[in-house]
Amino acid sequence: MTSTDPDLVPPARAGRRPSRRLPWRDRAVVIAMVAVPSFFVLSLVWFPAVLSVILSFGSWNGIGDVDTIQWIGTQNYQDIATIYPPFWPAVKHNLIWLGFLFLGPTLLGMFLAVVLDRNMRFSRFYQTAFYLPVVLSLALTGFIWQLMYSRDQGLINQVLGTDIDWYGDPSVNLWAALVATAWRHTGYIMLIYLAGLKGVDASLREAAAVDGASETKTFFQVVFPVMRPINMIVVVIVVIESIRAFDLVWVINRGTNGLELIGALVAQNVVGEASRYGFGSALAVIMMVISSVFITLYLRVVFRQERER
């Protein structure tokens, strides 16, 4: 909801020389190039974000003008922390989501990319196969997994002869959803990483091979460091994906009963004809604060490394 997309923020350029006087046309171009993106960043990112923050201190059902908003101070935040039972489970689930995505599908996707990069036979076929889940619409994804996980008629229970309630039992459904997410996320990471690997200068590998480095060593000591920008992108993608994760649980059961995620709670509160915009906004602000923490950390790392160059 509050798009704090770091990609939209133009990275500051360290160490710029004081500008000379430019011809008016160049100046106009520069001004336009600065003004237009700033305008979009402000209006599409900061303006809605600030509005969310303001709204989070009110109670509003989305009907009528701004003056129908009742300002209730931090009531929404207090309620969220104290009497809103899904909130703390949601925070926990988001963290589990983050940890799982990193350790599972992200590493697996990177591994697959490295393997597929070796020009093996049918590599095109494998690429397509792994990437296919990313292309499928979520509606279809939800449907496919419903066929797998259904307690009474699902494939998994039929094959294993069990009657585990994959989607209904709150102690297993998060993991069931994570597996379904992994199914999509792996292909996504694989493709990004594969694209990065294709861009690595072949002469680096040749040089490493000439020096007698093993394949593993070549990867970890030569290729991996060169891939730093891609690695960073992967990190950011995983963090963002896990904080805003919501679509799959929304398809499964609208983010209730063991599948609470902050994103789903925001949606639950602002979707529908009698919405709790204030309450939903407060949840969104919390979500924004959490993502900002990660993004600040990321930007600090990036800037520090830029400076060290």
Add this chain to the structure above:
Amino acid sequence: MSPRRSPLGQPIPPSAVATMAASRRRFLQGSLLGAGLLASPTLLTACGGSDSGGGTGAGSTVKFGINEAKGSGPAYDRLKSLADAYAKKSGATVDLNAVDHNTFQENLNNYLQGSPDDVFTWFAGYRMNQLAESGLISDVSEVWPIDGQGDSFKQAATASDGKQYFVPVGYYPWAVFYLKSTFEKKGYEPPTTNDEFMSLMQKMQKDGITPFAFADKDGWPAMGTFDILNMRINGFDFHMDLMAGEKDWDSSEVKQVFDTWKGLLPYHQKDPLGRTWQEAATSMGKGECGMYLLGTFVVDGIPDQEDDLDFFTFPELDSSIGATALDAPIDGFCVAAGGKNQAGAIDMMKWLGTAEAADAANKGNTPLIAANSGADTSVYSALQQKSAEVVGQATDIAQFLDRDTRSDFASTVMIPSLQKFLQDPDDIDGVTKSIQQQKVSIFGG
């Protein structure tokens, strides 16, 4: 996975997911931003036609927004034939704007505050009242009284200010469904008293049949069970007061409902939270379960067994309360206050309430029954006839939990709370206390 039959709007069919992108953007769109940057037309109005002139009758255009997407089956066909029949009758052009059911509901606020269609499909009860109180729908009291629609329908169409804002077209009861073949084979009889009810369930268990099919993955079906138990134990008036936020959820009355429910859970299918109602209907269709408490749309889950399907009203639990109340949600139409052609809309509303309109709608195999008593019932299926009979006998008709109370309370508090209860039926105190705290916060006191 039938995306069509979602009378309560809660089950989430695939199409709803596609709307989320829009919904997340939505709260910015309202009046705060006005015609600003993000005020892209909503999904709903996108399909509408060009400007429509005012006026009624031949030559005028009435925009008609319906909550069933094109090709979504009998529910769409029903509304389409209504639109066609009105166009033919009045000579007006009916500009049909067909939107997927959940998309329609999720974007309703935006839709009504943007450039809405003149007439649109909606529900009776608290949800209609909410729109009326916000001034989003027009007073249609000049349409009332409608010939063939009794007082109970007028009541259902009336908002808190005493005026009518709604015209009913059809409704369907929630009841206990069963397969005639199963009951005949085993010699079961539909129960009317609590004792008969208990002994029937025990007999079924002995025969290796789970008495009740049960599903609550989507969160709303269990509301039907809560409603009926509350109406049987505490009576209709208490139920409606509770829904309106005037009674406490941690009261001993409500606790008793949960306690009774807990006692009935062993007779229900296990693990309801992972099951969709379609799957539960299938288990009844296969004979694994004996009965299923649901709306008549259950037939959409087992369409091949429609002829074998029968039902009875939930038996009485307390003889001083009786078994005369039930959930029978009413569907119908409202006029958007923001619609351009108010006069044309009123004219169409007048017609929509008639028996003629009911007949025009009753073409497909709909599980709905007509609100107008003058409608031709000779074309009714056996199920429709029985529905009409059962609802006719009921003295008190509730809409359904999520139509009788604030929808934000129903969806953000009641769904998770009922699911919590089903997970852990022993913690009744905890669940009722949590509902009460949140109720106070939402209803404000």
